Amino acid sequence: MPHDHSAFAPHDHAACAGGTLAxxxxxxxxxxxxxTPVRRRTLQILLESHRALGAYDVLERLVADGFANQPxxxxxxxxxxxxxxxxxxxxxxxxxxxxxxxGEAHAPAFLICRTCHAVAEAPAAAVGEALQAAAxxxxxxxxxxxxxxxxxxxxxxxxxHAD
Amino acid sequence: MPHDHSAFAPHDHAACAGGTLAxxxxxxxxxxxxxTPVRRRTLQILLESHRALGAYDVLERLVADGFANQPxxxxxxxxxxxxxxxxxxxxxxxxxxxxxxxGEAHAPAFLICRTCHAVAEAPAAAVGEALQAAAxxxxxxxxxxxxxxxxxxxxxxxxxHAD
DNA sequence: ATGTTTATGTTATACTATAACGCAGGAGCG
DNA sequence: CGCTCCTGCGTTATAGTATAACATAAACAT
Numbered sequence: 001m002p003h004d005h006s007a008f009a010p011h012d013h014a015a016c017a018g019g020t021l022a023x024x025x026x027x028x029x030x031x032x033x034x035x036t037p038v039r040r041r042t043l044q045i046l047l048e049s050h051r052a053l054g055a056y057d058v059l060e061r062l063v064a065d066g067f068a069n070q071p072x073x074x075x076x077x078x079x080x081x082x083x084x085x086x087x088x089x090x091x092x093x094x095x096x097x098x099x100x101x102x103g104e105a106h107a108p109a110f111l112i113c114r115t116c117h118a119v120a121e122a123p124a125a126a127v128g129e130a131l132q133a134a135a136x137x138x139x140x141x142x143x144x145x146x147x148x149x150x151x152x153x154x155x156x157x158x159x160x161h162a163d
Numbered sequence: 164m165p166h167d168h169s170a171f172a173p174h175d176h177a178a179c180a181g182g183t184l185a186x187x188x189x190x191x192x193x194x195x196x197x198x199t200p201v202r203r204r205t206l207q208i209l210l211e212s213h214r215a216l217g218a219y220d221v222l223e224r225l226v227a228d229g230f231a232n233q234p235x236x237x238x239x240x241x242x243x244x245x246x247x248x249x250x251x252x253x254x255x256x257x258x259x260x261x262x263x264x265x266g267e268a269h270a271p272a273f274l275i276c277r278t279c280h281a282v283a284e285a286p287a288a289a290v291g292e293a294l295q296a297a298a299x300x301x302x303x304x305x306x307x308x309x310x311x312x313x314x315x316x317x318x319x320x321x322x323x324h325a326d
Numbered sequence: 327a328t329g330t331t332t333a334t335g336t337t338a339t340a341c342t343a344t345a346a347c348g349c350a351g352g353a354g355c356g
Numbered sequence: 357c358g359c360t361c362c363t364g365c366g367t368t369a370t371a372g373t374a375t376a377a378c379a380t381a382a383a384c385a386t
Binding site for chain 1: 169254255272276277283285286287289292293294296297301303304306308309311312313315316317320
């Protein structure tokens with residue numbers, strides 16, 4: 001399994017990103033969806049760092065690669081990737097991050113460092129279950145959930161800087 | 164305790180809103196903050212329904228009450244109320260909802276009905292603990308968390324309509 | 327090759343949020 | 357009373373996020 005490490009831990013990132021991209025291609029092929037150039041490049045851009053990027057940040061980089069400088073170019077690619085479970089939306093930041101576990105069923109929880117803006121997907125099965133239990137008591141049917149925590153990653157906690 | 168019921172259950176809403184407003188005034192007095200006319204009216208507007216309203220929706224109603232038709236009027240009041248723990252921000256909707264348990268320490272979970280847009284604050288202590296546990300394994304320090312679920316409330320589940 | 331579907335290019339606009347400055351009114355103090 | 361300090365509000369302007377709608381083109385199936 002290519003991603004047993006956290007975004008916060010040092011790791012061979014080229015392999016990490018490459019492996020995830022390969023996994024993503026495989027998933028798309030399985031469901032008969034196409035990883036077109038914009039989509040592929042968009043995913044690569046997000047995979048280059050374990051950080052969340054705004055749609056306009058992504059667009060900026062797409063433009064540098066020759067794509068049109070229009071918001072829908074980025075939004076469409078991001079929306080597609082999100083639908084396919086390859087990208088997650090970080091609502092707290094109005095931003096997007098590549099999924100590190102494509103294909104694995106997961107209602108992910110995100111840990112967002114407010115200092116270095118790194119984003120990790122935490123193992124969140126227990127969180128999801130607790131939320132489901134809370135919803136059950138109110139007879140609410142959950143369809144999608146957003147679980148995000150803002151704080152300090154291990155590195156930035158150590159540095160102990162103020163914001 | 165005025166709010167042992169859920170937003171999804173029928174209840175005496177006038178009492179519910181009035182009680183929460185009184186509680187809010189009390190909290191503010193305790194910490195030496197002022198519930199000015201805009202702030203009071205903003206809170207009332209949010210208390211009128213167990214739903215999340217966008218800042219511009221709030222503004223529209225404030226304007227109807229004679230306040231200036233400028234975004235900062237609404238945003239300032241909402242920001243103040245949020246800082247005081249009297250209003251919560253619903254990230255998923257870019258909207259705001261009145262807190263139903265002012266003063267009680269809580270990292271709330273929100274259940275948002277995608278059909279009728281009702282928003283309930285669910286008991287979420289267990290969810291928070293699970294999230295904290297997940298963060299601990301990655302040595303991440305949580306400062307603020309966002310827990311939101313989108314789905315169907317009991318009423319709309321019954322109606323079983325498509326979106 | 328032709329029709330169908332899917333994806334992209336392009337223009338325009340809607341929606342969300344904040345910066346920055348100036349004025350008004352109350353609070354504390356001589 | 358007059359001063360000034362502080363808070364909150366009015367106001368203008370603009371920044372940042374997201375989508376609607378229609379035109380063009382590429383890919384796919386037959």
